[in-house]
Amino acid sequence: MSRSRITLYVFIAFIALVIAYYNLVDEPQPEWPVNLIHFICRH
Numbered sequence: 434m435s436r437s438r439i440t441l442y443v444f445i446a447f448i449a450l451v452i453a454y455y456n457l458v459d460e461p462q463p464e465w466p467v468n469l470i471h472f473i474c475r476h
Contacts, residue, residue: 457472
């Protein structure tokens, strides 16, 4: 696979993760990057 295609897939996966995170959380907190890290590490 080409490097640009891998980068594109990683970018799409990151966008999907952010969308899924905001769908799971009722209201985003101001420190959402920290909460996202805790959410990923917890599961």
